[in-house]
Amino acid sequence: MNIILYLSNFMIPLVFVYIIGFGLLSKVNVFDVFVKGVMDGFKVVLNIMPTLIGLMVAVGILRASGALDFLTMVLTPITNLVKFPSELVPIALMRTVSSSAATGLVLDLFKTYGPDSTIGRMVSVMMGCTETIFYTLSVYFLAVNIKKTRYTITGALLANIAGIIFSVFITYRLFG
Amino acid sequence: MLNYLWAYMIIFGIIIGAINGNMPEVTQTAIDSSKEAVQLCITLVGVISLWTGLMKIAEESGLIKSLTEKMKPILRFLFPNIPDNHPSKKYIATNMIANILGLGWAATPPGLKAMEKLQEINPHKEVASKEMCTFLIINISSVQLLPINIIAYRSQYQSANPAEIIGPAILATIVSTCVGVIFAKVMMKRSRV
Numbered sequence: 064m065n066i067i068l069y070l071s072n073f074m075i076p077l078v079f080v081y082i083i084g085f086g087l088l089s090k091v092n093v094f095d096v097f098v099k100g101v102m103d104g105f106k107v108v109l110n111i112m113p114t115l116i117g118l119m120v121a122v123g124i125l126r127a128s129g130a131l132d133f134l135t136m137v138l139t140p141i142t143n144l145v146k147f148p149s150e151l152v153p154i155a156l157m158r159t160v161s162s163s164a165a166t167g168l169v170l171d172l173f174k175t176y177g178p179d180s181t182i183g184r185m186v187s188v189m190m191g192c193t194e195t196i197f198y199t200l201s202v203y204f205l206a207v208n209i210k211k212t213r214y215t216i217t218g219a220l221l222a223n224i225a226g227i228i229f230s231v232f233i234t235y236r237l238f239g
Numbered sequence: 240m241l242n243y244l245w246a247y248m249i250i251f252g253i254i255i256g257a258i259n260g261n262m263p264e265v266t267q268t269a270i271d272s273s274k275e276a277v278q279l280c281i282t283l284v285g286v287i288s289l290w291t292g293l294m295k296i297a298e299e300s301g302l303i304k305s306l307t308e309k310m311k312p313i314l315r316f317l318f319p320n321i322p323d324n325h326p327s328k329k330y331i332a333t334n335m336i337a338n339i340l341g342l343g344w345a346a347t348p349p350g351l352k353a354m355e356k357l358q359e360i361n362p363h364k365e366v367a368s369k370e371m372c373t374f375l376i377i378n379i380s381s382v383q384l385l386p387i388n389i390i391a392y393r394s395q396y397q398s399a400n401p402a403e404i405i406g407p408a409i410l411a412t413i414v415s416t417c418v419g420v421i422f423a424k425v426m427m428k429r430s431r432v
């Protein structure tokens with residue numbers, strides 16, 4: 064496990080060295096090309112910004128109004144039936160719309176229960192195998208003006224639910 | 240879809256807020272969230288630009304091409320209807336590689352490029368093509384192998400072993416991605432367009 068931690072610290076710098084080294088070896092003007100590429104990044108963010116503002120405001124309103132707590136309350140009896148910890152419900156819901164909001168809730172749990180508690184481990188595994196469905200969908204589909212998303216949401220939801228269920232199962236299994 | 244979702248999120252939130260008497264908080268949060276979104280974008284400009292810059296180097300040096308070459312069998316299985324040399328495949332491969340490495344922020348630019356290229360071969364411009372659906376389902380099912388952010392947060396909160404969740408997280412990712420792929424494959428077979 065220490066090796067994995069050690070490796071993950073090296074991951075991003077290694078990617079840098081690999082890409083730049085490969086560029087040098089292929090006789091690319093690495094800095095000129097890099098600067099040109101940076102311009103593309105500006106355009107990408109400029110395209111995303113309006114969507115992001117719209118969605119973050121909507122999520123903010125949902126959270127501040129107490130609607131999210133209300134949803135958790137409604138869902139708790141169901142989740143209790145299947146031994147799904149109700150502390151994870153708001154995160155599972157939040158996770159579908161906003162990564163940063165979900166992260167905020169995760170850090171909250173770490174603070175309350177500790178990252179090495181069952182809940183803490185469960186939520187860590189869960190965050191590693193799920194994605195922000197609605198955020199990703201809106202950014203990707205809006206970028207090319209798609210109005211009808213067909214079965215994408217169903218598929219994404221199914222995959223995420225499978226991941227969440229498995230996270231709970233494997234955490235109980237491995238860490239008791 | 241998003242039209243309604245977005246509208247209902249706001250309307251539902253405001254109605255609940257009114258019932259709970261949280262109107263001042265709702266107002267404040269709405270304004271704060273828009274500010275927060277812009278701040279997030281400013282951070283994103285730095286991180287994403289850094290990556291698009293590096294990706295440009297990887298592109299010009301032929302690195303992406305060689306990685307894409309290695310991913311061809313997988314892409315051929317997932318997207319049987321896209322011709323092998325179509326540019327969308329290059330971007331899909333790049334997006335997946337970034338996701339696998341846990342570089343979530345770095346996956347978006349090539350992902351958007353992939354969507355653009357897929358849109359060029361989409362017969363109905365307002366309806367998502369099967370390839371777009373498959374691509375996004377896999378993307379959202381999270382193919383991440385190194386959840387770097389979570390490891391960082393865990394160590395920040397004094398975990399005895401922040402990396403211990405990597406193994407189970409990889410297993411969970413495999414499960415969610417498999418479910419996504421199977422669903423996408425079934426739907427691809429069932430729908431005609």
